[in-house]
Amino acid sequence: MPSKIQYKFQEPVVLRLSDEERSTGIISEEHVASAITAMHRDGLVVLENAVDLEHVDKLNGLLSTEAEAMAKLPTTHFNDNSVDGKPTGNMSQGPPLDPTLMYEDVWANKPAATVLSSLLGPRPTVTYVNGNTALGGFNGARQRIHADLTFNHAQFPFAIVTNYYLIDVSPANGSTELWLGSHRDTTFRDHRNCTPTDNDDETEYDTSNDNTRDFGIRDECLEARRAWAPPIQPVVKRGSVVLRDLRLWHAGLSNPSSDPRIMLAFVHTPWWYKCPAKVVLPESAKPLVEEWASRQQDPIVYSAHFVPRDVDHKTVVFNPNFSSQNRGYLDMLPKGIGMGFIFYDVATGKEGEEAK
Template sequence: MASNATQIVDAPRYITPTTEELKASAYDSRNIEAALEALHQDGFVVLKSVVDVNHIENLNKYMAKDAEHMIRIKPFNQGVNSNILQAPPLKESDLLYDDVFFNPFVIQLMNAYLGSKPIWNFLTGNNALPKTNGLRQPVHKDITFWHPQCPFFVIANVPLCSFNPTTGSTEFWLGSHAHTAGTQQKIATRESKLANGKLVVGDPICDVLDDVVEARRKIRPPIQPSCEPGDIMLRDLRTWHAGMPNESENYRIMLALGYQAQWYPNHTLRVKLPLSQGNFFMKHGGQPVEVRADLLPDDANFVKLNDDFTFRRSVDSKL
């Protein structure tokens, strides 16, 4: 069977499931191969049409309404007044969908890319606010430590609306993950600040050095992918990216679920989930993934708790 992967030169690769794959909730070997090639070579791949669009629309409607409150209490992401972290609802059982939280195509590829039974231990979301023309984040990685130079963590982004340059599609630097290192990032000083995390003086901060960015631009400039509701983007955590202006009049929300390799020694990162929905989450949709979570009383502040995270090793040492 021919692969349904498509690629345009210097564009992201899209993996489109066949009718048979959708029925089986699993990719055939050709599409697995194509997706893994994209992750290893680009650090990024788009999985087309793997989530029920009705589920996406329901989540978007709820979260867009919730955003009106969130923008008054949340710090801006990466210090730019155009973007906030916004997690999905966790206590509303009618908004908990297996194809969002435990998507079988995502977990199949995570088992192949990261190794057997990857760990789901991270959950948040990202909202590019409307009419933020001209405001963009610096080119960065979501890593503030001396990280491994091999696959160890992947983010699955689930867009809740059309995702394109007009709505604030994230800028991705394809292939930047392959040889990137902490030495290419700015180094934290006592004056350095990060809105959604902690920094260690002498360790890297998120931002990539300006001269490194410009050198990379000459080799392979960045892209802004286009996706539709029902698609999922997979990004190796090492891949450079930047939030971009949302020129539309609507919120551009996407969810972010994080998967960690079993060998990687971060033993403390845990997603915080409501005890009332423990049965849903701990059944993990019957998928081969470890749910590493703390089940807490329903009145816990899950937004604040899930914003406090680090991908750093539990016992860190510089590479």
């Protein structure tokens, strides 16, 4: 049942960081408090002026010029998931994995890290690096409303994604539809692919790699919430980092403009969560990763698989496995709900491997 406390749910909380906060990475206690409150209440907060615009423009220039060509690659994953099966132009496109382009204010943003460690505990761990591109020239088609989870989950913050917009976004170029506050009352029962079970001891994920199942939030849940907390489509400035609770309901909408709308994504989990997925990185990036993990204030840890070669970001396998292997956590999940499925490379038994 929805909370009795009513909110207007008109716009996300946007915290404009000062240039000093951005350059030093140290944000005020007031900004920390506002961000944490917004994350608990709304499931989302925008830290504006969090990234050097030179870095943003460099990444956008590179990724936008390769977007159309990448859309034609057989290895590219499209996040269509539309009700009528029409293409949405929404594809996965991750950041370059060249250490010279792995900017700290994107890969381990200090203001975001302060908020993350306050919500998830010390040393939040990144197990997923990718991006979401809404190709230009699409109209009407949209994703089903969903949360980025395909399995039974807790009802407290256990996974938070940081999204980096590389251009200004609005409804005019496909900003994401958000159902603010939906994370507070939701469980896996609200998902279309949830199958109730009488076996309270069921704690195993399905790894059959059948990713064609019904995916999204149940219609009756959407209509009940829409009556008192309808969705919004925000305006977000480039150089912002958006923190979103992974339980939050949302949907990718089409981009009718001529230019691609690119958003990078880094998923963080608590140090104790034991997500089996790893981020594939070249060994040349190891010093950077170790530096981010060893910094004194709000370190960010990467669960990484380093390979002795360059890694082409255009061919990294889409593998959104945000599951946990911590038995204590799994034993405490709601009972009578099937565990659901995870994305898993059955052929190799490996998580997040580079595309062959």
